[in-house]
Amino acid sequence: MLIASMATVIGRPGHGLRRFVSARYHARMRAIIVIGLCLLSACESKKKEESQGRHSSGREDPPPDLTTNAQIIAAPLVAIDSTADGKPFSIQLPLGVLKKAEVNGAYSTWHVKQDWLTTPSFTVTASAMKMKDGETGDATPMGNDVSERVIARAEALDDGGYINLDERKDHAFFNLEVCRPSGEGRLCCSVMQRDKNPIASYAEMVAFAEKVCKTMMAR
Secondary structure (H helix, E strand, O other), X not given: OHHHHHHHHXXXXXXXXXXXXXXXXXXXXXXXXXXXXXXXXXXXXXXXXXXXXXXXXXXXXXXXXXXXXXXXXXXXXXXXXXXXXOEXXXXXXXXXXXXXXXXXXXXXXXXEOOXXXXXXXXXXXXXXXXXXXXXXXXXXXXXXXXXXXEEEEEEEOOOOOEEEEEEEOOOOEEEEEEEEEEOOEEEEEEEEXXXXXXXXXXXXXXXXXXXXXXXOEEO
């Protein structure tokens, strides 16, 4: 075989040598391409594994010093005065665990100091919509995942306002709202929280949200 190959090369000086070199070149290029694809596949596999590790709970892991519901509930309430759309109000909030208020038009919102997608927010909203006699808020959930949510409470308050609780059946979301008349319109306090799993200390957190929102008063 070797002698026959050499005879071919020697017998056809130029052409046989070019074929021999060309075959080796293409073989080397194929090897390089295969190695490159293998390395790329390995890198993509590693990235996928890392991504699956990071997102095993559906999101990036929260920071280690995340403010917990237990800390929020334990924080003392402090009375403050603020405004929403120019309408003054007073409210008691767990200021020790909250950031400075974000005031934007009709909204005043407080987030916890070490917040995340799963931590609650406290919001007071001013609206020109007049309160109706016996109003109790939304009768059915609105927005996303409505099939998984219920209006657990919808009650009129003695002062002409109401309390309304919209929650997921698995307790992975709640929005508690207290609205009261303010001039010709209304002021509403809401506490909202969402998680992919049932919210920690759920009953205690909802009770705390009610306690906070019932302190809101127009001034």
